[in-house]
Amino acid sequence: MMSNTNSxxxxxxxLDTKTLPLLFENIKKVFGQNIKGPVSQRERxxxxxxxPGFMFDVAKFLNLRGVKKLAAIQAWESEKNxxxxxxxxxxxxxxxxxxxxxxxxxxxxxxxEIGSIHKLYQNALQFxxxxxxxxxxxxK
Numbered sequence: 001m002m003s004n005t006n007s008x009x010x011x012x013x014x015l016d017t018k019t020l021p022l023l024f025e026n027i028k029k030v031f032g033q034n035i036k037g038p039v040s041q042r043e044r045x046x047x048x049x050x051x052p053g054f055m056f057d058v059a060k061f062l063n064l065r066g067v068k069k070l071a072a073i074q075a076w077e078s079e080k081n082x083x084x085x086x087x088x089x090x091x092x093x094x095x096x097x098x099x100x101x102x103x104x105x106x107x108x109x110x111x112x113e114i115g116s117i118h119k120l121y122q123n124a125l126q127f128x129x130x131x132x133x134x135x136x137x138x139x140k
Contacts (some may be wrong), residue, residue, distance in 0.1 A: 052105040056115030073127035
C-alpha cells in the first residue's frame with residue numbers, strides 16, 4: 001500500500017461552488033437553501049449536508065444524472081440528532097474515476113422520519129431496515 005503525505009488529500013477543504021464538478025454545482029443550484037452545509041472535498045470524495053425532507057429528491061436528482069451505485073447508508077446518534085449518511089459512488093470528473101458522494105441528513109430526535117430511497121436504489125431497503133430497527137427512524 002502506498003503512503004501519501006500530501007495534506008490536501010488527508011484533510012477536507014471547503015470548496016467554492018466554482019471549483020465543484022458540474023454535478024455538485026447543479027445540486028447547489030437546484031436545492032439551494034436545502035443543502036445546509038458547505039460542500040467539502042477530499043480526493044475523489046464530495047460531501048454535503050441536507051435538510052431531511054429533501055433526501056428522496058436529491059437521490060432522484062443523482063440517479064437521473066447517472067449516479068447508480070449506493071454503497072451504504074449509515075446512521076449514528078449525536079447530541080441533538082440522528083445523523084444519516086448516504087454514500088453513493090459515481091464516475092465524475094475528467095478522469096472518470098470512482099468518486100464517493102456523501103449526503104448527510106440530520107434528523108431531530110423528536111422527528112425521526114425521512115423519505116425512503118429504495119425505489120431508486122434497491123439495496124437501500126436493507127440499510128433502511130437496519131437503521132429503522134436500531135434508531136427507530138421511519139422511512140416513508
